[in-house]
């Protein structure tokens with residue numbers, strides 16, 4: 007009998023064109039996404055007089071620098087950002103790439119659009135010059151971020167040399183309690199294995215608590231794999247996946263679908279396949295989480311208190327704690343629920359899908375935000391769906407700003423939406439690094455429901471205590 | 476790309492874990508084209524305050540460490556985003572090698588595409604190196620890719636491991652795309668077989 011193989015191994019083997027003397031595999035790349043910051047790669051490609059080998063496999067979508075108030079000239083924060091967006095569009099046109107340009111309702115954050123359009127499919131290898139490419143693994147793809155030189159390599163050859171990563175399985179058993187979201191699950195996992203815990207590994211998320219997640223939720227989990235240091239995160243395709251994909255514009259249709267589904271059903275990890283590392287977590291003990299420091303591993307349940315550096319014996323760790331507290335403006339031992347928040351951001355490739363917006367609306371419904379809050383949909387289609395469901399009315403009634411144009415926005419703060427120096431932001435994005443949302447910005451990562459709750463109360467509040475209104 | 480064989484230079488210890496790519500090159504500067512300004516942005520927000528004045532406590536602002544061309548870091552250096560700009564800015568500022576216990580995977584990969592050598596050494600060694608560098612600012616470290624060794628300020632020699640393909644590319648300063656194009660026959664054959672096996676796959680990508 008054939009060796010039992012993992013989902014990851016099956017995809018890897020199927021895409022390996024050849025291996026070299028060092029044991030690296032030359033992998034065939036099925037889908038490739040580009041955004042504005044791919045400009046270095048296009049410059050490298052054109053500078054070497056090379057062309058795109060498979061333009062039909064590359065999708066260009068501006069998302070990082072596009073404004074969220076609208077897409078008129080006056081909405082751009084400055085001429086440079088607009089030029090960068092235009093530059094991607096002209097590179098896409100010059101090289102005949104698939105382009106979801108300005109004014110295209112399908113446009114949005116790449117990692118939201120790929121799954122939504124059915125471009126992301128089980129068993130594929132997907133790359134993009136963006137670390138959160140790991141998101142696409144939620145549909146059973148092997149998806150990972152690469153740098154500009156590798157982007158130009160993929161454009162020119164549709165391949166990449168890769169040493170084989172190690173594998174890790176994170177099994178989440180049991181059922182997650184009410185009020186606990188996929189964001190809390192992944193934050194708990196990161197807190198458990200650490201920001202470098204997954205380095206060199208591809209993570210497969212498994213177990214009953216993962217299987218019962220919707221695709222939107224799975225995308226949230228896989229999105230933050232990179233925050234655990236992992237190359238990629240993936241979840242085996244199942245009926246949830248197929249039901250989600252069926253009928254999407256770029257998904258196989260008709261007879262093609264039948265063949266595709268048959269193949270996809272062969273992908274899940276075989277019984278008896280082994281992993282280099284196994285971790286298990288119990289979903290029943292997971293609580294709504296809040297990050298307090300400047301690494302996603304600095305995370306605690308909302309009911310906990312900020313650590314006290316004085317109780318740390320290792321001087322290096324004590325130093326690191328002091329530094330984080332200083333940057334974040336926190337008091338040692340302070341209860342998290344006492345921390346006052348200045349602003350709220352709901353959006354990003356982690357949490358800007360329709361279910362995230364419904365979660366936020368659920369908390370905001372009939373309540374009023376005390377602090378400035380913005381909500382940015384992940385794609386034009388999500389915006390339309392939310393408005394059809396009347397979520398925009400809920401947000402407006404709560405005094406929350408509903409932004410009409412999709413994009414990365416305050417997650418990275420380069421399009422004019424940023425958090426001011428020393429301002430504290432409850433954010434549904436994925437990175438709380440120093441300066442990530444703007445110079446001196448103090449980011450706390452939370453779920454959409456927790457972010458909405460913070461908007462209403464002005465401090466971190468356990469959503470489980472305010473679910474009903 | 477400039478080949479890397481053996482490099483000796485003053486080294487700077489950076490004690491923090493998780494020095495992420497936003498700290499190496501803040502996102503606000505990502506839209507810059509690759510030109511002579513790039514190196515000036517390295518560790519921008521750690522180095523300079525809001526008004527552009529040097530932050531004294533940052534180690535690279537301390538006279539003895541200014542000429543450093545090698546960094547000895549801690550855990551998970553270069554974690555975070557895929558921005559190759561983080562490598563561009565280090566290289567353009569003159570850094571040729573980073574020693575740490577672990578690196579962000581994408582940063583590690585990007586380094587080899589730009590002639591920057593990331594070296595993984597065990598925790599005790601990295602700690603000892605940092606301690607020696609703190610004690611004698613401006614002390615030199617040698618990174619020898621050919622021999623796969625690091626020589627510390629006290630002349631102790633530490634071997635390191637590296638993937639043979641990456642090592643070879645760096646030693647020769649090879650262009651990655653040029654190398655892969657030697658395999659174009661294999662790629663074309665693979666593609667033919669691939670679309671025969673899964674005709675639905677290509678049809679959907681071409682929509």
Ligand code: SF4
Pocket residue numbers: 069070115116117136138354355356413414415417418435436
């Ligand atoms: S939303 Fe944030 S994390 Fe996601 S792609 Fe955009 S900038 Fe990156």
